[in-house]
Amino acid sequence: MNKAVSLLKVIVKVILWVVIGFVMLFIMIAVIIQIPAIQTKLSRYATTFVSSKTHTKVELKNISISFPKSVVIDGVYLEDAKKDTLLYAGQTKLSISFRGLFHHSINISSLSLEGVTLNLNSSTTDSLFNYNFLLKAFSDTTLPKITEPEKKSKWTFSIDRVNLEHIRLHYNDVYAGRNVMATLKYLKLSMNRLDLANSVYTIDELIIENLNANVRINKPIKESSSKSSGALPRITANKIQINDTHIIYADSVGKQSIIASINEFTLKDAAIDLEKQKVAIGNLSLAKSNIHYNKKDNVAADTAVIAPTAKSDWVVSIKRIDLDDNSIAYNVDNRAVIKNAFDFNHIDYRHLSLEAKHIYYSAVKTEASILNFSAVDKNKYFIQNFETEFTMDPHSVTAYKLKVRTAHSVLDADLKARYMSLSSLKDSLQFLILDLDIRKASILNSDITYFNATLTKQAFFKNGSNMTNVSGKIHGPVNNLRGNNLVIRTGSNTLITTDFSIAGLPDVKTANFNFPNLKINSGKKDIIMMAGPSIPGNIELPENIGLQVVFKGKLKSFVAAMDMNSSFGSANITATVDKNENFRAKANLANFDLGSLLKNKARYGSVSLTAEMNGHGLDQNTLKAKIKAAVSQINLNKYTYHDLKIDGNITTQEFEGKINLNDVNAVFDFDGLVNFSPDKGQYKFRLDLQGADLQKLNLSKDDIRIGLTLVADLKGGAPDKLNGFAIIKKVIVTDDGKQYPLDSVSITSVNTPGHSKLNVRSALADIKYTGIQSPFDLSDELSSFINNYFPLSVIKAVSKTEMQSFDFEIQLRSHPLLTGVIIPELKEFQPGLITGSYDSQKKQLK
Numbered sequence: 001m002n003k004a005v006s007l008l009k010v011i012v013k014v015i016l017w018v019v020i021g022f023v024m025l026f027i028m029i030a031v032i033i034q035i036p037a038i039q040t041k042l043s044r045y046a047t048t049f050v051s052s053k054t055h056t057k058v059e060l061k062n063i064s065i066s067f068p069k070s071v072v073i074d075g076v077y078l079e080d081a082k083k084d085t086l087l088y089a090g091q092t093k094l095s096i097s098f099r100g101l102f103h104h105s106i107n108i109s110s111l112s113l114e115g116v117t118l119n120l121n122s123s124t125t126d127s128l129f130n131y132n133f134l135l136k137a138f139s140d141t142t143l144p145k146i147t148e149p150e151k152k153s154k155w156t157f158s159i160d161r162v163n164l165e166h167i168r169l170h171y172n173d174v175y176a177g178r179n180v181m182a183t184l185k186y187l188k189l190s191m192n193r194l195d196l197a198n199s200v201y202t203i204d205e206l207i208i209e210n211l212n213a214n215v216r217i218n219k220p221i222k223e224s225s226s227k228s229s230g231a232l233p234r235i236t237a238n239k240i241q242i243n244d245t246h247i248i249y250a251d252s253v254g255k256q257s258i259i260a261s262i263n264e265f266t267l268k269d270a271a272i273d274l275e276k277q278k279v280a281i282g283n284l285s286l287a288k289s290n291i292h293y294n295k296k297d298n299v300a301a302d303t304a305v306i307a308p309t310a311k312s313d314w315v316v317s318i319k320r321i322d323l324d325d326n327s328i329a330y331n332v333d334n335r336a337v338i339k340n341a342f343d344f345n346h347i348d349y350r351h352l353s354l355e356a357k358h359i360y361y362s363a364v365k366t367e368a369s370i371l372n373f374s375a376v377d378k379n380k381y382f383i384q385n386f387e388t389e390f391t392m393d394p395h396s397v398t399a400y401k402l403k404v405r406t407a408h409s410v411l412d413a414d415l416k417a418r419y420m421s422l423s424s425l426k427d428s429l430q431f432l433i434l435d436l437d438i439r440k441a442s443i444l445n446s447d448i449t450y451f452n453a454t455l456t457k458q459a460f461f462k463n464g465s466n467m468t469n470v471s472g473k474i475h476g477p478v479n480n481l482r483g484n485n486l487v488i489r490t491g492s493n494t495l496i497t498t499d500f501s502i503a504g505l506p507d508v509k510t511a512n513f514n515f516p517n518l519k520i521n522s523g524k525k526d527i528i529m530m531a532g533p534s535i536p537g538n539i540e541l542p543e544n545i546g547l548q549v550v551f552k553g554k555l556k557s558f559v560a561a562m563d564m565n566s567s568f569g570s571a572n573i574t575a576t577v578d579k580n581e582n583f584r585a586k587a588n589l590a591n592f593d594l595g596s597l598l599k600n601k602a603r604y605g606s607v608s609l610t611a612e613m614n615g616h617g618l619d620q621n622t623l624k625a626k627i628k629a630a631v632s633q634i635n636l637n638k639y640t641y642h643d644l645k646i647d648g649n650i651t652t653q654e655f656e657g658k659i660n661l662n663d664v665n666a667v668f669d670f671d672g673l674v675n676f677s678p679d680k681g682q683y684k685f686r687l688d689l690q691g692a693d694l695q696k697l698n699l700s701k702d703d704i705r706i707g708l709t710l711v712a713d714l715k716g717g718a719p720d721k722l723n724g725f726a727i728i729k730k731v732i733v734t735d736d737g738k739q740y741p742l743d744s745v746s747i748t749s750v751n752t753p754g755h756s757k758l759n760v761r762s763a764l765a766d767i768k769y770t771g772i773q774s775p776f777d778l779s780d781e782l783s784s785f786i787n788n789y790f791p792l793s794v795i796k797a798v799s800k801t802e803m804q805s806f807d808f809e810i811q812l813r814s815h816p817l818l819t820g821v822i823i824p825e826l827k828e829f830q831p832g833l834i835t836g837s838y839d840s841q842k843k844q845l846k
Contacts, residue, residue: 056081070095080119090115090166112163121172162189177220177253185210192238203237210244217251232274240267255296263288269319277314287324294331316361323354340379341453349375367391381450382407394421408444408467413437429506430479441470459532466491466529478505491526493544495519509555518549540599542566556581556618568593569606577618583625585613595635605635611646620652627657637698641666653677665693672712681717683724686710705734714749720756720774722749740816756806763815771806771838804840809833 061075073092080086093112164187171180186209193202242265249258269282327350335345355371373386384407389400396418404411418433419425425432446464448455455461472486481502488496498518504511524541535541545566552559557579564571569592575585588610595604609632615625631644641663648657654677659670672685687710694700708731714724731742745762756774760767769775814831838845 056086057083085117085119087119088115088117089113108159110161110163111159112165113167114165116164116166117168119170121170122175159191159194161191163187175221177218179216179218180213182211182213184208184212187211199231199233201233201235203235203240205238206240208242208245211242212246214248215250217249217253219253234271234273234275236271237267238269240270241265255298257294259290259292259294261290262286265289277312279314279316281316281318283320283322284318285322285324286326287322288326290327292327292329292331294333296334297332312363314362316359318356318359320357321354321359323352326352328352338453341449342377342381342451346378348378350378351376365391365393379450395419406444406447409447410440410442411438412440414439431477433477434474434481436474438471438473441468443468443470459534460530462532463529479503481505491529492523494522494526494530496521512554513551513558515549515551518547518551520547520549521545538599540596542568542596553577554579568596580616581618581622582616583614583618587611587613603637605638605640607634608632609634615650623650623652625650639665639696639698654682665696667691676717678717681715681721683712683714683726685712703736707732716751719776721751723751724749742815763813765813766809766811768809769806770808772804773806775806775808805838807835807837809835 057077057079059075059077060073062072063074064070064072071092071094073089073094076087076089076092077085078087091112091114093110094108095110096108164184167182167184167187169180169182169184171178173179186207188205188207190204190206191202192204193200195201242262245260245262245265247258247260247262249260251257264285264287266283266285267281268284269280271280272278327348329348330346331348332345337343337346352373352375354373356373357369357371359368360366368390370387370390374382374384376382383404385403385405388402389398391398391400396416398417399413399415402411402413402415414435414437416435420428420431444464445461445466445468449461449464456464460466468488468490470486470488473484474481474486475484476482481500483498483500486496486498486500488494496519498515500516500518501514502511521544523544527541527545528535545564548563550559550561557577559576561574562572564573570590571592572588573585575583577583590608591606592608593605594607595601598604609629611627611629613625613627615623617623617625626649627646629646631646632642634641634644641661643662645660645662646657648655648659650656654673654675656673657671659668661668667690669688669690670685672687673682674685675682687708689706689708689710691705691707692699694704694706695702708728710726710728712724712726714722714726716722716724726747727744728746729744731745733740733742742763745760745764748757748759750757751774754772756769756771758767758769758775811833812831836846
């Protein structure tokens with residue numbers, strides 16, 4: 001037992017002395033290494049060794065090792081195989097934890113690089129880089145390579161702090177088509193965790209100052225088929241700050257580029273998990289920076305096909321964004337520039353500022369609280385303020401507390417739209433549910449046309465300085481839309497107020513409209529502004545007009561009532577139209593200024609009437625109706641007629657029925673049909689004029705009164721196509737108390753192709769005419785004939801395709817009416833017969 005104990009003591013002593021020996025040896029080596037002369041020899045040996053292995057120039061100015069963890073290397077220079085500079089490092093400081101080496105851990109507590117120039121490049125014929133000679137030089141090529149399954153390394157690597165100053169990098173991968181040139185003035189990095197095996201990076205602080213980078217992507221010599229392997233990184237950062245940085249990214253393959261000048265950028269409390277597609281940011285700020293994005297479209301807009309986008313599972317959340325006085329531009333270079341209007345393909349906003357919080361984006365929900373947004377675009381269009389609580393999910397969009405202010409327009413509203421899905425919205429628009437509460441909207445026309453220039457073709461939007469104010473609520477599905485307290489103000493004095501309900505949209509033709517209390521106040525100036533050229537030129541509009549309208553039904557099937565008050569007078573109209581276009585209408589006019597409406601006050605004055613109309617057809621080609629009207633007064637030629645009644649049937653250009661006038665100075669009864677259609681003209685009626693005082697009716701300066709009966713039966717639209725007869729009988733003319741009776745006047749007209757005949761018989765004269773042409777067509781023919789001999793007038797030459805000839809006979813008679821009323825200045829008159837003829841071929845007029 002004692003021997004065993006003695007042996008154990010000896011073994012322990014031996015082990016202890018061996019350990020102590022190793023420790024003493026290690027200490028001696030550490031002390032020797034710190035001697036400058038030894039360090040110099042070590043650096044020379046290292047450079048000689050590397051140079052001999054690589055056959056390139058290697059220089060090391062100085063190395064300083066402070067045991068156990070600090071290494072400082074000055075003036076490292078390394079050439080590549082082509083004798084060009086591969087690396088130059090002015091000073092490298094490395095601080096490593098020595099104890100970690102015993103636990104298979106490389107922990108760099110600090111790394112500092114200053115004055116570094118690094119050039120990496122490949123060639124057009126080789127994908128290998130210019131540093132590949134180093135790998136070959138230090139690899140054992142004598143032993144065959146045995147491919148073994150990749151084993152997980154027991155070693156771990158971590159770094160706490162990195163400081164970079166005055167760094168230059170030129171990375172030119174010609175073979176892969178990538179070129180990077182960068183200079184960096186200062187970088188400071190503090191890491192809390194660096195796990196390369198699991199791609200986990202935790203940054204405490206990253207500060208970048210004065211980085212200038214130029215990245216260019218060109219077409220590669222050969223497309224790479226390699227795929228990245230391993231887990232995607234997870235990055236967290238307490239703070240990232242970038243100042244005074246300029247980056248140019250140009251991709252000639254993707255036909256896009258980015259030019260960014262970052263003055264102040266700060267990112268706090270950020271976490272990015274590329275594997276799980278999640279981004280979470282506490283605060284993001286960007287100030288006084290410029291970012292320009294340019295691209296080119298591959299195909300024309302009219303032939304472009306939008307490819308379906310892959311489903312995205314990204315989730316992005318940002319607690320707060322602050323953008324202050326930035327410039328952001330988006331340009332599609334191969335699209336034409338639209339001047340003085342919003343151009344979606346050329347967006348350029350300056351002085352852009354944004355305050356937003358609670359930003360969240362995912363495939364199923366997007367939301368943001370925008371506290372303030374302002375910007376000025378390239379056309380000086382100024383958005384002074386934009387704010388809202390915005391939410392969007394697969395079935396709804398909400399913009400709560402929406403406030404927008406431009407230089408001239410203001411919007412304050414709440415908006416919510418609900419739908420089945422965005423993809424089906426086009427085909428199911430009728431199921432879109434709207435909740436719109438417009439507290440205040442003051443919108444300048446030019447603000448609307450700025451975003452839709454085609455509206456300037458409409459009369460209302462041609463006045464860019466017109467302001468429209470809107471308030472009210474609109475809610476419900478599109479196919480059952482309702483409005484409450486809707487108020488619209490526009491123009492000089494136009495005011496529209498109403499509640500409404502509309503069922504059946506978006507098909508306007510079949511929708512049912514209900515306006516129970518529509519009120520419209522407007523005037524001439526505003527109506528011209530809104531209607532423009534659609535107003536007939538022979539119509540004058542009242543300076544002021546007020547309408548109260550009740551409307552229920554479809555556009556072509558409805559019940560409506562309208563009360564109108566205007567500077568021309570008042571009117572009341574009610575109308576009912578069924579689905580078969582059968583209608584009933586009533587109208588009342590009170591002292592309505594017809595002369596002002598028709599721009600002819602010399603002939604027309606005011607009118608008061610009541611009228612009823614029943615019929616069918618809402619088109620001028622199908623209109624057929626029965627009308628019954630009582631005109632209590634109407635002013636014509638500065639005389640006011642009373643008690644005019646109309647009872648008959650009308651179409652677009654035809655009236656058949658009775659018209660009766662029972663005025664103190666004019667009494668007549670009309671019964672018959674008149675049709676003014678050019679191709680179907682017809683006049684078949686009886687007119688009994690019991691009496692008319694022409695002087696009081698302002699139709700004659702003399703005291704002349706007349707009574708007669710007219711019976712007509714004529715067909716043909718124009719005078720030269722009339723066929724039929726007309727008889728005027730029981731003619732009594734009174735002039736200054738003296739009566740002049742006239743038995744009758746008969747007119748017979750016959751017009752057929754190539755033949756015309758006119759006979760007039762009366763106590764004053766008989767007229768007979770027979771010819772190829774109607775006597776109403778002879779004016780140009782006779783003028784042309786007379787001008788052959790006496791150029792009395794300049795007329796257009798008459799084309800002659802057929803012979804023209806006629807005969808006429810005029811029998812004049814003496815009658816007291818002729819000399820007493822018609823031509824009182826005629827003192828002597830000798831009755832007689834006048835005959836004549838005309839032949840165009842013989843050029844004879846007898």
